[in-house]
Amino acid sequence: MRTSWARLAIPAGVVGIILMLVVPLPTVVLDMLIAANIAFALVILLLSMFVSNALDFSIFPTVVLIATLFRLALNVSATRLVLRDGFAGHVIDAFGHFVVGGNLVIGLVIFFILVVIQFMVITKGSERVAEVGARFTLDAMPGKQMAIDADLNQGLIDEGEARKRREAITAEADFYGAMDGASKFVKGDATAAVLITSINLIGGFIIGVVQHHQSPGTAMTTYSLLSVGDGLVSQIPALLLSVSTGLIVTRSASQGDLGSDFVAQLGKQLLPLRIAGGAVLALCLIPGLPKLPFLAIGSLVLYASTRVPKPVEATETDAAAAIEAPPGPDSPEQLAEDMRVDALALELACDLIDLVDTSVGGDLLDRVRSLRRKIALELGLVLPPVRTRDDLELPLSTYVIKIGGIEAGRGEAPPGTVLAIGESLDGLPGTPTKEPVFGLTARWVPIELRAQAEMLGATVVDRTSVLTTHLAEVVRQGASRLLGREDVRSLVDMVKRTHPVVVEELTPAMLTLGEVQRVLHSLLDEHVSIRDLPRIFEALSLRAKVSSDTEGLVEAARTALGPAIAAPYVEDGTLRVITFEPRLEQSLFESMINGDGGTHILLDPVRLENVTTRLAAYMEAAEQRGVNPVLVCSPQVRGAVSRLVRTAIPRMPVLSYSEVQGQMRIETIGVVDDAHALAA
Incomplete structure (x- = not known):
């Protein structure tokens, strides 16, 4: 109910403000709305003083627009009543008599002084501060986002905290940009107030003389009083709102409200208070100056310097803490930090920093974050944050991937180049190399020759893709260590x-x-x-x-998990398999022994070499035909065979018969036995 009321109140109020511009208001209603306008402006002023951060009052630019529109609508309604009836309610009449005080010139002077204060001092200053704040905030956004990405990759914050900080940066930029526009509304409102008052003075004088047949003196007095009263009841809320704008845009980040910060920061400097109090008291010695005012004010300042909390103990405590805070290079805390081993780290040579610099288009950190999600969906493993840092000791263009502080992969990514993968690239300038994951023939060529390399049939990959692909393969190979x-x-x-x-x-x-x-x-x-x-x-x-x-x-x-394990090796619904001849498999089973790392095959070395050689030959022949076979054996020997094959032929998967059951079609492409000739 409360939320529904809040959602409807503001739209209804804005519609009501629009209607005020065209529909005449009774004087009683106008008096109520003028009082509400003053109260609303006072509430906004107090809120701007008590917020500890500008973003705590992020709706302020919209409030400025609505308040300005409301005040202008009140001006229009008051002008209509002044010119039509010569009376615009008791509030305007009372303000006019109180300020004018029987002297029209005094009232006009006070009104224009208020306008000058608002327009030339507060509004103009707030506008400039808002403009500079918006510009600096936008300029600082890339650096702040890079700092967040660096903290995230180093594991200092999690994804939720990083998202919260990015939203705060965006909200800050949006706020100061909106404040830059809102200050223009305040400036325009001050200009409109002068024009409206001038129109009331001139129009009222003409109407009083021509239509109501008043004498020029009577018409000038009557309509000047009403014009000044109308100007004051609109300028006082406008002045409060201008001060609120200045307070909001000049509010720096802190942990307290304006009053608390003022007292706390004033308490840190007691000597200026005491000097100021003594100087004011010294003015009493000048002949001709009244002594009572300076004596009272000087005593009050000196008394205030004794009542402000003394910061001596706090200062000593802070100084001691400041001395102890930064740990020395040999302190236990710093040594513990230096000894900390990152689960997964990526070290870059100094000339590869552009890969992580978003200001020049580097997107390596974003690619690494995407890789973490991909690995999680692929292996079910949540990768630790990848700590990315530069290493001045690395050779130029070199990167190193470490798992648990141990180098697990190394590669090159020369700046200004792309990796062209293919066989017929000798005609292109560049550095020959091997693709780091699959060992394919490749060449680092200048980025300007990318199109030419593609025309030669090469697969062209940018440096960031090469690095992230290498990182992904290292993670897959060392997943258990993570x-x-x-x-x-x-x-x-x-x-x-x-x-x-x-x-x-x-x-x-x-x-x-x-x-x-x-x-x-x-x-x-x-x-x-x-x-x-x-x-x-x-x-x-x-x-x-x-x-x-x-x-x-x-x-x-x-x-x-059988079907899920076999599925990656199924092509066109067919699983190509290599099997053992039953007698060989029985021999492998009988030769198994238990060890610390599981079961192992203890067979004659010549026979083992013969088996692995035949497996490698079947594997190579199948790969030449574009087929990826798997070795299938009984569950009892699968573990021991996997350890044997993993050492000799790392790329050959080993499955058990229980894992290949299902809807797939099995095609046997080779049988390994003890014979010296390869099976057909």
């Missing part, structure tokens, strides 16, 4: 919100967080997404009732 115990706890808590029964059954009743972490590490090591955690946890719960050995838990989880 999944810490706290990350596992966060994932478990996330699943608990949607599947509480699954989590309560699994941990800590059956498996500890450490055991769950080992299973997830094993899955990530074989590039299996852990995004479907509820299904993984259900499979672990069933397997843990039988045994808690990690390899058995991993196979249970893989079986539950």
Whole structure:
């Protein structure tokens, strides 16, 4: 109800203001509206004093517009009554008699002094401050946004805090831009007040003499009194609103209201108060000056200097804190900060800073944020913030990717170039290189030759894309190293919100967080997404009732995820597989032994080399035909075979028979046995 009333009140008020411009008002209603206008202006003035930050009163520019329109509507209504009836209500009449005081010249002088104060001093100053504030705020926006992005990438703030800070920067720019326009309304209102008063004086004099047959002196006195009264009842609220505008636009960031800040900052400088009080008292010694006023004011200033809270203790405390605040290079705090190892870091040579400088079009930080979301959806792993920083010790054009403080990838991205990937690029100037992810033949060519490289059939990639693609591959290869115990706890808590029964059954009743972490590490090591955690946890719960050995838990989880694991390797509904001859697979099973890292195959080295050589030959032949095969074996040996193959042929996936069941069609492209000839 309250919200509905607030939504309707302002639109209804604005419509009422528009009607006031054309519909005559009774004097009683005009008196009420004039009093409301003065009260409203006084409330706005007090609000502008008590807000601690300009954005706390962000609606102020709109309030200025509405108040100015309301005041002009009152001027029009009062002018209509003055010229038509020679009477515009008791408020205007009382203001006219009170200020004029029987002397028309005094009233006009006071009115024009108020206009000069508002127009030449307050309004003009507020307009200039608002204009400069808007310009400086807009100029500072890119730097502030870069600072927010840097804090976000370093992990000092999270996404929610970064979003809040960006919204605050945008709101500040919008506010000062709106204030720049609102100050023009205040300036125009002051000009309109002079014109309206002049029209009332001239028009009233003509109407009094011509229509009402008054003497020139009577007409001038009557309509001047009403014009001055009308001008005053409009100029007083206008003056209050102008002062409010000046207070808002000159308000710097602080934690308190205007009065609290004034007393607090004045209390830090007691000596000026005492000197000022003594100087005023000294004026009493000058012959001819009245002593009572200076004696009273000087004593009051000296008394105030004794009542203001003394900042001596606070100053000493602050000084001690300031001395202790900055930690030295060998302090425990600084050493702890220097020892902190970033989970994921990207270090850039000094000539690659343009990749993160948004003022020159660098969008690396935005690409990295997008990469975090992509990895989360692909692997089910929430990446830690990527700390991006420069390293003066790196060779020019070089970047380094580190996981846990250890270099996991290195590449080059020369400024002013693009990476052209292709075989027939010898005719182009540039530096030959290898594409960092797939090892393809490539060349860094000047960016001006991009179109020429594309015409030669090359795939052209910009530097930022090369770097982010390399970072993504490093993250995929080292995903298990990025999944810490706290990350596992966060994932478990996330699943608990949607599947509480699954989590309560699994941990800590059956498996500890450490055991769950080992299973997830094993899955990530074989590039299996852990995004479907509820299904993984259900499979672990069933397997843990039988045994808690990690390899058995991993196979249970893989079986539950079977279709999802095989899906990336299915092409046109067909899965191309390589299998073991049954007798060889039985030999592998019989030669398995348990070790610290799981089961391993202890077979004659010559036979093992023969097996891996045949697997590599099948893999290479399939890739030449554009086919990506997988090795399929029984679940009992899959883990041990995967460790064997991962060392010799890292790009070959190893699946179990239980993982390839479903709607897909199986096509066997090779069978590995103990023979010395390759199977057909």
